[in-house]
Amino acid sequence: MFFSIIIPLYNRPQEILELLETLVIQTYTQFEVIIIEDGSKLDAREIADQFKNRLDLHYYFKENGGQGFARNYGFERAKGDYFIIFDSDCLIPEDYLEIVCNYLYEHPLDAFGGPDAAHKSFTPLQKAISYAMTSPFTTGGIRGNKKHLGQFHPRSFNMGVSRKVYETVGGFKLTRLGEDIEYSIRIHNAGFKIGLIPNAKVYHKRRTSLSQFYKQLHFFGRARINIYKHFPSELKPVHFFPAIFTVGFAILILLNLFGCKLAYLGNAILGFYFSLLFLHSFYINKSFKIAILSIAAAFIQLTAYGLGFIQDFVKRVVFKK
Template sequence: MFFSIIIPLYNRPQEIDELLKTLTHQTYTQFEVLVIEDGSTNDAKAIVQKYEQLLDVKYFFKPNEGQGFARNYGFERAKGDYFVIFDSDCLIPEDYLEIVKNYLFEHHLDAYGGPDAAHQSFTPVQKAISYAMTSPFTTGGIRGNKKHIGQFHPRSFNMGVSREVYEKVGGFILTRLGEDIEYSIRIHENGFKIGLIPAAKVFHKRRTSFSQFYKQLHFFGRARINIYKHFPSELKLVHFFPAAFTCFVLFSVFMNILWPALAYICDFILLVYFVMIFFHSWQVNKSVKVAFFSIIASFIQLTAYGLGFMQDFFKRVVFKQQ
């Protein structure tokens, strides 16, 4: 099996340097790498060229259109039997392709996704953000977990599709705002089999600061409504949880001003919730500092997603704006 690894890139030369370095250590070596520079003003051509003697790597520069169409650009030029998509802010374990290859030979999948985790080199903030995105107290632990809601939708930071899928379904039709979920739904609808490879994890940096994390999750909340506009049945009750949490927090703030007696109840519920997050993160990460930051990251994860979700829900669903 020959893999084509496709990495869209936009103004992140340091990230691609770190990612390519991890790919030089892969135990399974039947792969090529296509780096698609999507109109960056700070390009990584010189960095990618450093790896030409170590990897079968190709560098392409194209006008900026967004990550979905950058991946399509790579699909069109890929030689592999399987196309593997990574985000540029990922580090890849050395046995990743070995795990995927062995799993695909034993369990036929036309497309797959894998989980993400925090690397030991991550900062406490990055580890807290990773926790918030995978915790049973925030996302329900369903990201990268077999116990997902409804159909499994691979996420584009760690996703693979067979050449057969690409030839029949084509590439991404959205460049952002839930483009990976939309793509996997079309793969399902064309009769292909998609599954999770639990051991095929990547170390996903996500964002390095809470402000960047807020912007990303606000965007994710809006993306869920974008998916709903294309596929109404994909909006589940669980997707409303961050918005409900956000409304509860706002209600608690107003109660502290208008009705302090009731506010005590709300505040106690929030306190218990955050204490559970603290101790669970402490158990998982073995760090009090990361556990404290996990409270902040979880709060941001829920409220940013909730606000983005509500913004586009009222704008595009209630008021029917484009």
């Protein structure tokens, strides 16, 4: 089984250096690496050249078109039986490809995804953000765990598709705003089998500041409405939770400002929720600092996603712009 690892890249040479270092030490070696530099001003050509004798590596530079279309560019040039997509800010465990290969032989899948986790080298903030994006007490809990709601949709930071899927369904139709979910839905609708490989995890750095994290999650909220515009049935009640939380928090602020007694109940519920996040994060990370930061990260995750969701719901669904 031969894999083509496809990595779109935009102005992140340091990230690709760290990612390639983790691919060099893979225990399963039947793979190639395709880097698509998507119109970067700060390119990684010199870094890619450093790995030409260590990996079966192919580096391409194209005009900027967005990550979805950059992946398509890689698909067109890939030789593998499976195409595996990573984000450039991921680190890959040395046994990742071995795990995927063994799983696919025992449980054949046409497309697959895996979970993400925090690496021991991550900063406390990166670990807190990772917690927020994977915790069962936030919406992150449905994105890559063994138990999930509804159909499993692989995410593009850790996603694989067979050559047959690509030849039948094609590549990404969207370049951003939920392009991976839209692609997964089309794969499902074409009758292919998609599944989670529970142990095929990657270490996903995500964002290095809370402000960057806010922008990313606001974008994710908008992306959910973009998916709805293409597939209305894919908007589920769970997707409204961040928006409900955001509106509820705004109401709670007003109740406190006006001294309403109902605010006491709201404060108690919010305090209980934040305590639950703190205790769970502390149990997982064994760090008081990370547990405190996890509360902030989870709050930003919910409100940023909620505001992005509300913004585009009003604009594109209510006013149909």
